[in-house]
Amino acid sequence: MDRRDFGTLLAGAIGAAAFSPFPFRPLAAQDAPLGVDGPRLRRRLDEITRFGSTGDGGIDRPAYGDADIAAREYVRTVMREAGLEPSVDAAGNILGRRPGAESGLPPLMAGSHIDSVPNGGRFDGPLGVLAAVEAAQRLREAGVETRHPLEIVVFSNEEDGKVGSRALAGEVTAEELDRTTNSGYTIREGLERIGGDPERVTEIGRSRGDVAAFLELHPEQGAILVGDDLDIGVVQGIVGIKRWQVTITGEANHAGTTPMDQRSDALVAAARFVDTVHRRARSMEGRQVATVGRISAHPGAANVIPGRVEHTLEIRDLEMAKIDRVYDLLRKEASRIAAETGTEFEFSHYYTTHSAPTDPRLRDIVEEAARSRDLSTLRMPSGAGHDAQSIAQFAPVGMVFVPSVGGISHSPDEFTRPEDVVNGAEVVLGALRAADGRDWSAA
Amino acid sequence: MDRRDFGTLLAGAIGAAAFSPFPFRPLAAQDAPLGVDGPRLRRRLDEITRFGSTGDGGIDRPAYGDADIAAREYVRTVMREAGLEPSVDAAGNILGRRPGAESGLPPLMAGSHIDSVPNGGRFDGPLGVLAAVEAAQRLREAGVETRHPLEIVVFSNEEDGKVGSRALAGEVTAEELDRTTNSGYTIREGLERIGGDPERVTEIGRSRGDVAAFLELHPEQGAILVGDDLDIGVVQGIVGIKRWQVTITGEANHAGTTPMDQRSDALVAAARFVDTVHRRARSMEGRQVATVGRISAHPGAANVIPGRVEHTLEIRDLEMAKIDRVYDLLRKEASRIAAETGTEFEFSHYYTTHSAPTDPRLRDIVEEAARSRDLSTLRMPSGAGHDAQSIAQFAPVGMVFVPSVGGISHSPDEFTRPEDVVNGAEVVLGALRAADGRDWSAA
Secondary structure, three states: OOHHHHHHOOOOHHHHHHOOOOOOOOOOOOOOOOOOOHHHHHHHHHHHHHOOEOOOOOEOOOOOOHHHHHHHHHHHHHHHHOOOEEEEOOOOOEEEEEOOOOOOOOOEEEEEEOOOOOOEOOOOOHHHHHHHHHHHHHHHHOOOOOOOOEEEEEEOOOOOOOHHHHHHOOOOOHHHHHOEOOOOOEHHHHHHHOOOOOOOHHHOOOOOOOOOEEEEEEEOOOOHHHHOOOOEEEEEEEOEEEEEEEEEEOOOEEOOOOOHHHOOOHHHHHHHHHHHHHHHHHHOOOOOEEEOOOEEEEOOOOOEEOOEEEEEEEEEEOOHHHHHHHHHHHHHHHHHHHHHHOOEEEEEEEEEEOOEEOOHHHHHHHHHHHHOOOOOEEEEEEOOOOHHHHHOOOOOEEEEEEOOHHHOOOOOOOOOOHHHHHHHHHHHHHHHHHHHOOOOOOO | OOHHHHHHOOOOHHHHHHOOOOOOOOOOOOOOOOOOOHHHHHHHHHHHHHOOEOOOOOEOOOOOOHHHHHHHHHHHHHHHHOOOEEEEOOOOOEEEEEOOOOOOOOOEEEEEEOOOOOOEOOOOOHHHHHHHHHHHHHHHHOOOOOOOOEEEEEEOOOOOOOHHHHHHOOOOOHHHHHOEOOOOOEHHHHHHHOOOOOOOHHHOOOOOOOOOEEEEEEEOOOOHHHHOOOOEEEEEEEOEEEEEEEEEEOOOEEOOOOOHHHOOOHHHHHHHHHHHHHHHHHHOOOOOEEEOOOEEEEOOOOOEEOOEEEEEEEEEEOOHHHHHHHHHHHHHHHHHHHHHHOOEEEEEEEEEEOOEEOOHHHHHHHHHHHHOOOOOEEEEEEOOOOHHHHHOOOOOEEEEEEOOHHHOOOOOOOOOOHHHHHHHHHHHHHHHHHHHOOOOOOO
């Protein structure tokens, strides 16, 4: 136990309890509100930017690179300051453990990642890790002994394949180990660099019941909260994704000699479809999104009517069945447009990610933790993928969003306001305490 | 005079006159209808397919290549059979001349080209050349002496830059001589290969008055005539062209985390514009065409909302002012769409070809030549470029279209029916005779 931390404690009864030589002794009022040490958390969020700073507020810290390795060492130090005992598993995940009071209970897990996309932002990942460490540290400082063990986690390589969290879900395969990642290292080389074990990474999958519950705090990566001036997003789940390659066939023809009413212009058909995708996805009930992100027209000359267009179609929703309903509707629209324009549409499905709903009990717990701190909340899907998505394969998960200014993500301009950093960490702390009081034995 | 040709003559008075030892002696009834030798013309159209045949009905005869050189030699032989004296100018144009009765009159010119696009069709070019040769041959065989000299022309390299006809218009520049063409040869090398003179090609521009009138027969390259079951297109002119690069700027964003109503999707804006371009060009009075042929979305990933789209915009019409009116209208539509979608449109003009109206007198002459043979006609623009466009810079031009099955062009499937071949040649013959009776002195 590092006594230097005590200097940052809040005054009063909680502080006094933390000075006890028996730090894990339960408080008389264990459910009394407990605050995080905001300045300490913000300082640590500043300190970790040293590793891979781009100098303009951004972070270039791809997994397995030198900056990632240095930042991992920093987090291990911070974990020790928080009274957590860090270890590294075969997937390179850092697991900072603190025992629980009741023997035989599986751990409550909380955390996120610290690697970044190339030229990414400061809060995406580290916020969730350092807030979870802060929550654990406050519990210890407050002398709160939890029933469940705590396992504060840094998942390895989230941004380029969720390798650490997927390994815990038993989803990492031997085949992918030789894939080169953003750092330039293969996953195999990377695991060796960070203290993992590529030979055993496929064997560490956990089973239902191995983790009581998991909590992840993350900046929103969209502008819903910030747009509505809300404090906390109670994540309903991570959306599923389906993608199709759409091929539209018309008739290539001379752009000068073919009158407007004799054309089968594949790009005009595509244009009507792209517009319809947007209008339909926007006007339907719900939070589904549909996007056409890539398009090409062939032969692709200014003076030739396009005879063929290829474009992507992506639909996301919390419910896979809703994705299919949107798709069915768009197929009908495509048939109508094909008839109007004398073209043919062909849809080729090439990608699916299944949605990962959060646990309804954890949604309530997160919401209540926010409300008890007078924070406004919104139940919302996560449109982006997160480590929580992997953990949801074998454990109840909850996710907490805080507003990200302008909804900016994966950019040096990503920014989470100091008050939102503290709000998010307090909700994690409150939710962990509430979760600790519940029975998470697999039904 | 090659007496073998006489075996193909029609019987009767015309044939008898042609046997005269004074072949250019005027007929008593010089304006009596004179028919072409259809079988001979069709045979020659067959024979010229030998040079560069692709084996599937198509022609691969880029200018300056070996097939082009062999086909040029074939045409010179045919010209001599028709009593024309071929020469080659500095631009590699083959000019087959026959003197006229009145000294000092400039020539009546007729012809087209014989080079093809890679993997092109059989009739595009050779039809105009061999029909003009046939017309001259019939005049000779019928003993018709024209007032004007006749100049039957094979323009060099039409398909890759209209080099021959543009040289006559004084438009070829020294700078373009080193451009590599479809044959793999530069224009300079190509001119040397076909007997031209690259050092003098920029000096052979003709002036107003140097050519009395020019006629070109060509397959339509569109499906207007064939669609309405018409025999002859009386070309009102070759359309002008303007092209723009359109850049639409929105906001690139995460396709999962950005709700539909918070997007500035540049591709949705582009889609609305492409659809509007088509609908507007189609619904306006007139024969204008507008086309978007090339498009790209950036960054161009299935999971990123496009922040920028670039596409071409091409507008063609017989009147340059009409092109500008269509453009102005589309700019207004773009402003409306920009406001709707939260995007910006930028138009960058990069290409203009001025329209080349045909001479009103030659339109009447062509129309009358068709009607006197009970052929149905339609006045129509040429949406494609032709050598006549260059010649229009310094002389009155007329153009005759015959139907092309399915409107197919620049393809091995291009086909002009035998009866349309003959109809077109008869109209050229009739129009040449009528034009010969007119005064073409520059006003």
